[in-house]
Amino acid sequence: MNTITILWLRQLKKYFRSRSRLIGSIGQPLLFLIALGFGFGPTFQAAGEGNYMNFLAPGIIAMSILFTAMFSGIEIIWDRQFGFLKETLVAPVSRYEIMIGRTLGGATIALCQGTIVFFIAMLVGFTPNLVMLPFAFVFALLISLFFTAFGTAIASALDDMQGFQLIMNFLIMPIFFLSGALFPLKDLPEVIYYITLIDPLTYGVDGLRGTLGAVTQFGLLTDFTVLGIATVITLAVGSYLFSRIQV
Amino acid sequence: MQAIPITLAIDVLNLSKKYGDVVAVDNISFKVKQGSVFAFLGPNGAGKSTTIKMLTTLLVPTNGTVTLNGFDVAKKSNEVRKNFGIVFQDPSLDDDLTAYENMELHGVLYKVDNMKERIEQLLTFVELWDRKNSPVKTFSGGMKRRLEIARGLMHHPKILFLDEPTLGLDPQTRNHIWNYISKMNREDGTTIFFTTHYMEEAEKVADEIVIIDQGKIIAQGTSTELKAKTKTNSLEDAFIDLTGHDIRPEEAPKNARMRAWHGRR
Numbered sequence: 129m130n131t132i133t134i135l136w137l138r139q140l141k142k143y144f145r146s147r148s149r150l151i152g153s154i155g156q157p158l159l160f161l162i163a164l165g166f167g168f169g170p171t172f173q174a175a176g177e178g179n180y181m182n183f184l185a186p187g188i189i190a191m192s193i194l195f196t197a198m199f200s201g202i203e204i205i206w207d208r209q210f211g212f213l214k215e216t217l218v219a220p221v222s223r224y225e226i227m228i229g230r231t232l233g234g235a236t237i238a239l240c241q242g243t244i245v246f247f248i249a250m251l252v253g254f255t256p257n258l259v260m261l262p263f264a265f266v267f268a269l270l271i272s273l274f275f276t277a278f279g280t281a282i283a284s285a286l287d288d289m290q291g292f293q294l295i296m297n298f299l300i301m302p303i304f305f306l307s308g309a310l311f312p313l314k315d316l317p318e319v320i321y322y323i324t325l326i327d328p329l330t331y332g333v334d335g336l337r338g339t340l341g342a343v344t345q346f347g348l349l350t351d352f353t354v355l356g357i358a359t360v361i362t363l364a365v366g367s368y369l370f371s372r373i374q375v
Numbered sequence: 376m377q378a379i380p381i382t383l384a385i386d387v388l389n390l391s392k393k394y395g396d397v398v399a400v401d402n403i404s405f406k407v408k409q410g411s412v413f414a415f416l417g418p419n420g421a422g423k424s425t426t427i428k429m430l431t432t433l434l435v436p437t438n439g440t441v442t443l444n445g446f447d448v449a450k451k452s453n454e455v456r457k458n459f460g461i462v463f464q465d466p467s468l469d470d471d472l473t474a475y476e477n478m479e480l481h482g483v484l485y486k487v488d489n490m491k492e493r494i495e496q497l498l499t500f501v502e503l504w505d506r507k508n509s510p511v512k513t514f515s516g517g518m519k520r521r522l523e524i525a526r527g528l529m530h531h532p533k534i535l536f537l538d539e540p541t542l543g544l545d546p547q548t549r550n551h552i553w554n555y556i557s558k559m560n561r562e563d564g565t566t567i568f569f570t571t572h573y574m575e576e577a578e579k580v581a582d583e584i585v586i587i588d589q590g591k592i593i594a595q596g597t598s599t600e601l602k603a604k605t606k607t608n609s610l611e612d613a614f615i616d617l618t619g620h621d622i623r624p625e626e627a628p629k630n631a632r633m634r635a636w637h638g639r640r
Contacts (some may be wrong), residue, residue, distance in 0.1 A: 134483040142471045147509075215526075215530035218431050219484035220456035375433045 131221045132229040139233025143240075157192045157245045161185065161252050164310060175314065178342075183258070185249035186264075186336035189311030191241045193271045194329055196241040198235025198300055201279015204370075205289060214375050223371040229365070234276035235269065239313065242268045243351035253323060257341030267335035267351070273330055274359040284373050307333050313345045331355045382445060384409040384534050387429065390439035394424050399425045401590035407583070409444070409533075412560055412567040416574075416614060418623045420434035420588040423463055423570045427538050430568075431461055444533060455512035458609045460532030462523050470512035474503050474522050478529065479510060486531035497525040500555065514544075516543050524552055528559070535559070537569035540561070543577065550572075553580060574611035584610075588618045 138232075143149065165181045165230065207213040216226050250256070256264075259289035284296060306320070307329035313321060324330045335351035338344030385407035392400040407413045417423050428434035430441055432452045441448040444458045452544065460606040468477050475494065482490040498504040501521035511519060520543055535556070550615055557580060559565040571577055577584060578598045586594040586601070594617050598610050605616040622623040 129483050131484055134480055136473065138476075138480060139470065140467075144472055210467045210470065211463065211465050213467075214433060214463055215469075216465045216484065217433060218456055218459075218461055219481075220453055221484055222453070244395070355418070374435060375428065 129217075131225045131353075132232065135216070135226060135229025135238065136233040139230065139237060143200075153192060153196060153241055154244060154248065156195075158189050158248055158252075160188050160191070161249055163235045165252060166296060174175045179255075179275065181253045182239070182251070182255060182340075183337070183342050184310065185254035185308070186342065187333050190271055190307065190329060190333045190336055191304050191309055192245045193238045193242040193268060194275050194334075195300065197234055197238035197272050197275035197294075198279040200237055201231070201276045201281070201366075202283045202292060202295065203234075204230075204280060204283035204373075205286060205292060208287070208375065209289060213360065213373070217375060219371065223373075224367050226320075227367045228369040231273065231276045231280060231366070232281070235272035238272035238276065239268055239320075241276060242272070257339075257340075260339040263348070264336055264339035267332055267339060267355070268337075268361050270352075270355045271332035274332070274355065274362055277359065277362040277366040281369050282364060283347075284366065284369035286298050303327055303329050306330075308345070309333050328358045329360075354369070381574055382409050383407065384411070384444060385413075385568065386440075387426075387430070388440045388442075390426070390429060390441060391437045392422075392429060392434065393437045397423075398590050400429070400436075401588070403592050404439075405585050405592065405595065407566060407568060410560070410564040411582045412557075412580050413569070414577040414584045415570045415587065416577060416584060417570075417587040418618050420623045421587045421618075423587060424538060426587070427461075427536055427568075427570070428442040431459060431536060431542065432456060447566070458532065459534040459536060460527045460530060462527040462538065462540045464542070466519055466523065467521060468478050468511045468522060468526075471510060472509055474514070477508040477522065478526055481526045481529055487530050493529055493633060497529055498522075501525045501552075510580065517545070517548065520544055521548065528555075531563065532565065534566045534568060537567065539570055539572065541571065541573065549576070556580075557634040574609070574614055578610040586617055587612065593617055 159227050161184065165184050169180040172183070177183065179200065198281055204213065217223070267279040306327050308324055309329070313324055315329070316324065331354045334344050334346055335355065338348045338351065383406050386491070389397065389402050390400060391402050391403070403426070405426060415423055415426070425434065429436045430443065430448065432448055432455055436447070443455045446458065448455040451493070457575050472480070473486050475498070478494045478498065479490070482494065495504060498507055501524060503518060503522055503525070506518070511522065514522065524540055543550060544552070553576065556567060561566050573593055581598065583596060584596065585592055596604070601610065601613045602608065605613040607613045607616055
């Protein structure tokens with residue numbers, strides 16, 4: 129086994145052993161699907177926008193990936209607090225390998241999470257187009273990688289637990305609510321529309337929606353290109369910041 | 376006749392660390408010979424852990440150079456990391472993993488040969504083999520300490536850093552562990568660099584002692600030399616004579632150590 133594999137495996141073991149995290153990560157998306165899906169469904173339909181559950185489910189899948197991936201990235205703060213980070217930082221392996229192992233681990237968990245929510249959504253009435261499923265998987269993977277690397281980058285620059293609440297309130301929540309996960313982007317007031325354009329999750333949600341059967345706003349190629357480039361940049365910045373951590 | 380050059384395990388030259396206006400380590404220099412047992416002593420907050428972090432690539436010095444077994448810590452950090460092992464003062468285990476998994480992770484990071492045998496040997500040595508599949512979060516403080524020590528020894532480091540390794544361990548375990556470390560030192564020539572608040576430990580095992588206080592080295596020599604210099608009978612008395620009777624302020628999160636320190640006085 130090599131460094132990347134063992135660190136990847138560590139993330140997976142920790143995730144599947146934490147029962148509260150598993151339950152919490154299923155409960156929240158389920159609540160959103162039921163409350164919003166059934167709550168806004170009739171209005172959405174009446175407005176001529178079609179089936180809201182099919183519109184909403186890709187957004188909620190993206191949400192659960194966002195939360196799980198960011199949390200995995202931010203886990204560096206915990207590892208620093210509880211000391212484990214030091215153990216990896218004094219080891220004779222490159223910090224890039226550590227970063228890659230951690231990021232792949234976090235991204236894998238987020239993908240599992242997205243897949244679980246995909247099936248939950250089907251249970252409450254989501255009827256996806258299965259032909260494009262492999263492409264949906266590519267988008268889910270990109271969202272997972274992007275936000276794990278993003279969380280890693282932020283956590284590498286922070287050095288205490290206080291930062292966590294700040295990130296939660298001022299970063300994760302706006303990223304989610306302004307991504308078009310819950311509402312269509314067309315016809316938005318101009319200012320809000322431009323804000324959604326700088327939110328990377330917007331392109332992830334749109335890509336998932338396009339591949340799973342609803343309409344896309346920007347087209348799949350644009351979604352893929354924007355998200356792909358953003359992911360590469362974030363991985364590079366995250367690796368750099370991680371390599372400079374001092375304990 | 377040509378003199379045989381003695382390679383140094385650790386060579387520290389004019390090392391400093393400043394945090395803003397606070398000088399944690401103030402221009403210290405010392406040398407540690409290969410194969411020696413070196414005690415780095417000082418009251419709480421003297422700069423011991425900061426120094427160890429700089430010696431082990433975790434912290435970049437404000438000034439000065441550190442060379443480990445001939446490798447510059449700033450320039451050859453990966454070579455340096457292959458040369459040492461460390462047991463940290465604060466826990467550095469993953470609580471969600473089992474004892475075995477923590478060892479395995481270390482073994483993979485350090486590419487340890489015959490990993491399974493080595494893990495069994497060390498976990499048996501620290502009497503944790505029968506608990507190998509328990510998550511570390513179910514362990515007591517002493518058990519975690521023993522696991523950390525077993526892990527630090529795993530890759531046969533040439534230099535072993537031990538930052539208060541025996542804190543919180545009972546006398547039997549301390550004795551057991553020091554016997555093993557002394558054996559490594561004798562048989563494999565492992566250089567031992569350690570800090571401790573147990574002066575009798577330092578007196579017993581150290582070839583060379585450095586005492587640091589408020590970031591500066593205030594005394595250096597063998598235990599006998601330090602006692603002679605202060606005209607005292609034990610290293611503990613010599614230490615108090617050199618560093619004064621005042622109890623040192625300490626950061627809040629480390630109050631467990633503070634209590635341990637009070638308890639011994």
